[in-house]
Amino acid sequence: MARHGRLPRTGAGRGVLKLVGAGLAVVLVSSLCVAGVAVWNLTSQIKPGVALEGEENIPEIGAIEGGVNLLLVGSDSGEGNPAYGERGEHLADVTMLLHISEDHSNATVVSFPRDLLVPIPSCDGHSAMSAQKLNSSLSYGGLSCTVETVKDLTGLDIPFAAKIEFDGVIQMSNAVGGVPVCVASDIRDKQIGLYLTAGEHTLSGWDALQFVRTRYGVGDGSDLSRISNQQVFLSSLARTIKSAETLSDPVKVYGLAQAAVSNMEMSNSLQNVTTLASIALALKDIPLDNVNFVRYPGGTGTSGGLSVVIPNKSDASILFDAIAADQPITITGDTGDGSSVDPNAPVEEATPETPETPADPGATGEATAPDATQPPTPTSVELPSTIMGQSAGTYTCSAGQ
Template sequence: MSEEPRTRARRVRRDSGIVRHGRQQSRGPVRTVLGFIGAAVVVLLVSGASVAAVAAWDVARSFKPGVALANEATIPQIGAIEGGVNLLLVGSDSRANTDPNVFDVDPGSVLNDVNMILHISQDHKSATVISIPRDMVVHFPNCPGGGGGWTGPINATLNEGGLACVVLTVEELTGLSIPFAAEIQFNGVIEMANAIGGVDVCVADPIQDEYTQTFLDPGMHTLSGLAALQFLRTRHGVGDGSDLGRISNQQVFLSSLVRKLKSAETLTNPVALYGLAKAAASNMTLSNSLNNVDTMVSIAMAMKDIPLDSIVFVQYPGTTGGAGVYSGKVQPNVAAAAVLFDAISADQPISLSGTTGVGSVVDANAPTVVPVEPTTTPDAGTASPSDSATATATPAATQQAATVLPDSITGQTAGSFTCSKGRTLNQQ
């Protein structure tokens, strides 16, 4: 699934601290992880109400025909959606409408290289985003349009039976009912990154990746457009070079993205909000249940007041291994995953006990206090700010005690400041 290795002689000269946008050198299909797909829907969730007020009609015109799911929700009226939300975000590696001078030849298959579940609690006090590794070996159920009924890496399900098939597979894997789903491709990621005006990411160690032409020195970098996409695609240049390391690197980007989206700088800028919403709607394929401005606004109103430390990014636990045809694939840690999904099914808040993952580290220079939006407590209606800046921050107080996840489940909160753990060419 990974790119073929090349000799040192073919490596290109690097300019310090620059992400270069040359043609991909890989001879095989690039199995890309688009962690930024979470941004497309998070944009709408965080700012949807304001967007609808500014340009609902024009945004609605951008929607493509929806995809029918086996288990869809009733479209709500304007107002916060009642109860909890489970929404699947899928990133496709399709080369459709991309620049052939930037990306390699279309491999002919369409893989779901990103699978993120967004869960909003029924009381709208917390949210969890679960990333499922693309090479995790799972069972494919029988799909609505045919296909399925076998076992393999989860990123084959989109090619097997489309978005609805991915949803059914994730439902079987997690035990969750998922009534909302969205899919985005390369160009959508680039347009979203441009629309937001860039995301600031911290790099702890040099990132050097000739496959995505990503070369970043330690320090802060503002990434937008293609540079953001390539940063999110890099695997060789971060952590231990695995897809598991790539997910924790993506969480560095996503946590910073959410902080920017929830800042006054973005939320009070109608032009920025409109551009974000239109870019998302124009570049995504949505389930019928989500293909409606009212639905997005309703979910946004459930999400917008959740404190940063109560928005948690986690990775479905697993280890790289296996034998035979599954050699090198990710084997799920079913016991640890059961703790996570039992808590989500019971709508209990979660608390991290593990690390941020092999692709990131806690930012040693992070501020000691994270400004967050006020949240209303059940009895007093007073502001309850959160001040955690660590990778294992405890979510804001809720009516239920938090379930402490096993330390084999890595992740961070949106209020956590982390840096990408880079990897040089000499380490590859």
Template sequence: MSDQLRPRRAGSKNLKTVARHGRLKKSNAAVTVAKFIAGSVAVVLVSGFSVAAIATYDVAVSVQPGVHLANESDGPVPSIGAIDGGVNMLIVGSDSRVGQDAAFGPKDSTGDLNDVTMLLHISEDHSNASVISFPRDMFVSIPSCPNPEGGSFNAMSSQKINTTLSYGGLACTVLTVEKLTGLSIPFAAEAQFSGVMSMSSAVGGVPVCVAERIEDEYTGTFLDPGEHLLEGYEALQFLRTRHGLGDGSDLTRINNQQLFMSSLVRTIQSADTLSDPTKVYALAKAVTANMRLSESLNSVTTLASIAVALKDINLNQVVFAQVPTGNVTGGVKAIQPAFDDLFAAVAADEPLTLSGTTGRGTVADPNAPVEAAPVPAATDVPVATEAPATEAPGVVLSDSVTGQTAGDYTCTAGRTLREQG
């Protein structure tokens, strides 16, 4: 999100440092898989408590009017159960200050840019999912988009993707990504600053690992090496920071956001969250009250059906990837054929396997918990067994595609003010 303003320095207020006590209770459920916001749309609704909570009047009335997408069609609302087939959902994070906390500046201090643009794909058989990020400074072709006030806007051959929200609203961002990827995207959601703050607080904070000290005067983020439990304002500023990590670019900020999302997934799927009706209710409320949804998604039942489709996906089969790009004057552009190969794999519903690094913004966590190997049962008679069948890796992506899975533990590669020059 935009970092033109310099909010107050976060300091240590509301920041907790926690000791690592090993892996969260293991579960085969990966009930959230889309950005620090996207994941919650799906995950929050998977448990007896969450379905009951979100069905209450207080949560239901917080759902805002839906945004009509060009490719939407009327159809029956699915029953509570896994949605049939696969899902493509676009999630955007807006930098608009309208209706937001005064800490982010006056409501007219920025436009309405989609500084976060992510595509959630769930496979037809609900065995894997991916969350694919598009850099805000990526030049794309924007098709003719409906004007919310009537008529339509002209197409443009080359503009940054983060201008699409201000150009034609959420529907225009969806049309642009559809043109760019060749995919049909019937679901979409737009979130603002307050949504991130509410969700991180609803789960009691999200643990993040910092490898080298982060110093960013623009977002007021100053964190020492180690593990920190972030929520509310501090969690949001951690997601917005870029000057204080990696090479200071938006590309490394995406790496950092993927670290946060992976930790959010593990936090939400943990027993401590899903067994606590207060947390589940707060998370459900945070999602519905702070997101603007497409008409196709603006239903508790639809949200729940997508969540059910996600609930049995293993963490290692939830892939966070950043589209491959190269530098051009004033921004970045897609690297071919790696870019088209990525979305050909998504269109073919193939599981994605990363071969590249996590990116310059993060490094592997040296203290990542290691699962103990199962102890074989004692027996006096050797038993002949067949070699276990190995699962096909799906499509191995180009090493120019950076990212990680929800099961990977990573740390932020921070940098100090001195290193920023």
């Protein structure tokens, strides 16, 4: 069984290279990964922590032992920045759960629709509610309330959590020199003032923020389409950060780390920079094709006169049972209404196979027994087609309207 958030007992410090992911939420994942290699004085910029039930701290730098479950929340509060206008309730614009497998061979990022109709437990003096939109959990009881809501929904332990604001997305995209995205058809979102023509764009700053926020400019204008559009950004940001141009540039790495710690509210379990580094080291060697972004399954409906997303609990249980059992997943659904596979995606040249040379020239060719010291490879779980998404290694384009 995966040991989510267990403490490492040994391990030497080493550089952090790889990260999983992006968008509002990818920014969170990326931030956490890079923050571990920042100059130590960045710790003075870390905001006060949020207490979570069952959280743990990590005493040494080294890849965290076992699996990790970490909730990433993007707030729409704007933190009083007048550039974002008058904000009402502080809602969870984006809620994503990062799972790193126990053997650190794969990772899954689950996006939860903001309008998903879920029970919300008693939080911060508020009574429990049987059916409310997931995004309201943040206004009821802050980050810890959103964590408890997702824990109840998924049945998973979540010992780590972080919340990021709009400015973090802007600073993250600026730190890497912009994020390239493909737009299949024009995006015209009059609601937030985002206009992008079909083609390739490198987005940074305000444009990057608006891209991950756009709803009425992609797909059918729903939050479900917005999630698949965000995954276009997430996968590209992951590829950008993993590239040598970013990782070999200390200014960019420091900028990523600074964008993380200065714009995030983190659980107490993430307050220590060694904790951030330990999670980053668990992500370091995961291939992009083994980092999957998926969307919690559900369909649109109404409740109390409001448009909501009705959860498909039976199909979702297949996903979360796989995560709980630490099994890799295979996506069988498409990328979603807000995106499509890029027809001009780069194609890797096939590497010619080299004939194997027998270790013993006199070998008879008989099959050898499997190495009993190696653990068996976990069987991949094929997800229902209702669970849409893509890998970080898949090149996709945003589908405008």
